[in-house]
Amino acid sequence: xxxxxxxxxxxxxxxxxxxxxxxxxxxxxxxxxxxxxxxxxxxxxxxxxxxxxxxxxxxxxxxxxxxxxxxxxxxxxxxxxxxxxxxxxxxxxxxxxxxxxxxxxxxxxxxxxxxxxxxxxxxxxxxxxxxxxxxxxxxxxxxxxxxxxxxxxxxxxxxxxxxxxxxxxxxxxxxxxxxxxxxxxxxxxxxxxxxxxxxxxxxxxxxxxxxxxxxxx
Amino acid sequence: xxxxxxxxxxxxxxxxxxxxxxxxxxxxxxxxxxxxxxxxxxxxxxxxxxxxxxxxxxxxxxxxxxxxxxxxxxxxxxxxxxxxxxxxxxxxx
Numbered sequence: 001x002x003x004x005x006x007x008x009x010x011x012x013x014x015x016x017x018x019x020x021x022x023x024x025x026x027x028x029x030x031x032x033x034x035x036x037x038x039x040x041x042x043x044x045x046x047x048x049x050x051x052x053x054x055x056x057x058x059x060x061x062x063x064x065x066x067x068x069x070x071x072x073x074x075x076x077x078x079x080x081x082x083x084x085x086x087x088x089x090x091x092x093x094x095x096x097x098x099x100x101x102x103x104x105x106x107x108x109x110x111x112x113x114x115x116x117x118x119x120x121x122x123x124x125x126x127x128x129x130x131x132x133x134x135x136x137x138x139x140x141x142x143x144x145x146x147x148x149x150x151x152x153x154x155x156x157x158x159x160x161x162x163x164x165x166x167x168x169x170x171x172x173x174x175x176x177x178x179x180x181x182x183x184x185x186x187x188x189x190x191x192x193x194x195x196x197x198x199x200x201x202x203x204x205x206x207x208x209x210x211x212x213x214x215x216x217x
Numbered sequence: 218x219x220x221x222x223x224x225x226x227x228x229x230x231x232x233x234x235x236x237x238x239x240x241x242x243x244x245x246x247x248x249x250x251x252x253x254x255x256x257x258x259x260x261x262x263x264x265x266x267x268x269x270x271x272x273x274x275x276x277x278x279x280x281x282x283x284x285x286x287x288x289x290x291x292x293x294x295x296x297x298x299x300x301x302x303x304x305x306x307x308x309x310x
Contacts, residue, residue, distance in 0.1 A: 052220070054220075055218065055219045055220060086220050087220040087221045087223070088220055088224075091300075091303070092303075092307055093300065093303050093304040093307050093308070094307050094308065095304075095307075095308050096307070096308040096309075099308075136307060137307065137310075166239075166242075169242070170238060170241075170242050173242055173245050173246065173249075177245050177248075177249065
């Protein structure tokens with residue numbers, strides 16, 4: 001039973017962590033190499049890793065998606081998709097896909113004269129599922145090892161921690177002020193019932209005893 | 218357009234639930250504090266034990282017209298401002 005409990009807890013922790021890791025913004029420092037647009041098939045379950053940039057795109061089985069190709073300072077490659085999130089999930093409210101595409105094209109640089117950019121994105125790259133992180137912003141940085149403070153994540157995770165603290169306080173307050181008094185009431189009622197029952201039992205026994213010629217107490 | 222309406226609709230529901238939770242919590246904490254203050258006053262002899270309930274009810278009436286209670290409406294205002302700032306930051310900065 002203990003193993004079941006811990007497995008369950010571990011599973012919940014993994015799901016919560018994965019969800020946050022997928023959804024929260026991350027930044028890579030990269031050199032932008034190229035951009036391209038490719039038709040994507042969207043009619044299997046990996047659909048959930050692609051955006052729904054507008055209302056009709058939810059029902060399309062394929063459409064063109066923009067991509068940004070980049071190389072990190074360690075030589076590893078990274079490919080980002082460039083899609084509107086619109087008003088949907090995750091709540092980045094990105095509507096400037098075409099602008100970002102232009103910026104990315106403007107930011108291209110060669111290996112010999114590299115220009116480094118911090119590219120903000122969310123999501124995962126997975127070669128087997130053919131999924132790509134979605135780029136949401138681009139800004140130049142001085143060097144490939146520029147220090148970036150993740151303020152957005154600090155604010156979001158801080159807010160989340162405060163919210164959980166609030167829910168916990170709320171539950172504690174609810175229990176203290178509403179459930180506990182009810183339980184006390186119930187306990188009092190139960191005690192009263194119990195007492196009445198034992199009194200009645202006493203009377204019944206007395207009546208039985210009276211048949212055996214014992215005096216009533 | 219439908220996506221915006223959907224966001225507004227479910228956002229409003231979620232924020233309304235949050236509003237009621239926060240205001241229940243705030244009222245409950247206020248009442249608990251008033252009970253504590255009343256008991257202190259009774260211990261000091263500044264309040265008759267019989268006036269305890271009146272003292273608490275009066276305190277709750279004051280709370281109902283207080284700024285603190287109106288501040289809970291920030292539950293609606295803050296996310297709307299946050300979304301506006303976010304839209305600006307993502308698309309125009």
